[in-house]
Amino acid sequence: MRDPEREDPYLDDRAGRLVRPYTVSNGRTRPTAAFDLLTLVMATGRGRSHNHLGPDHSEVLGLCTTPITVAEIAAHIRMPAAVTKVLLSDLVDSGAVTTREPVVPRHDSTDRDLLEAVLHGLRKRL
Known part of the structure; x- marks a missing residue:
């Protein structure tokens, strides 16, 4: 059953994500910058025009309003790291x-x- 709060046309509850990961990354498998799973990411509030960015980029950018790790972002957008x-x-x-x-x-x-x-501390809890 779909959550009306989180309407995502690219996600179906039974089928899962309707867009393949390689489509989201335009077939690219290597990032142009080095990231660790624990690298902290934060939006700058500036940057060139985001017209070339897709809905997944916008979703990621929306998650970066406060410092967040790469692993957390991947979990939120349900994509491989x-x-x-x-x-x-x-x-x-x-x-x-x-x-x-x-x-x-x-x-x-x-x-x-x-x-x-x-x-x-563990002994006190047991």
């Missing part, structure tokens, strides 16, 4: 979005104090 990266690279090339690499924690991931705190 590779296709999402191609769409995002188009938006980066047009100046519509900007990206930032994920922040890597500065502490050692095997920090004994951190592991003991996690273990203590």
Whole structure:
């Protein structure tokens, strides 16, 4: 059953997406910019004319009003990460979005104090 809040002519509840992913990316399989699944993407509010962008680009751009990861975007638009990266690279090339690499924690991931705190927290919950 279709959700009236989310009318999408390219999505059928039983059949799934009616447009093939390679059609969305115009057959391209490689993005022009480097993205990690945890790369943060945010709309810039500027950029050249978006007339050449399709409905999928517009949907992605609408998701980028606040910082969002590539993985989250792919989940929202129900597309493979590779296709999402191609769409995002188009938006980066047009100046519509900007990206930032994920922040890597500065502490050692095997920090004994951190592991003991996690273990203590788990024991309290059990």
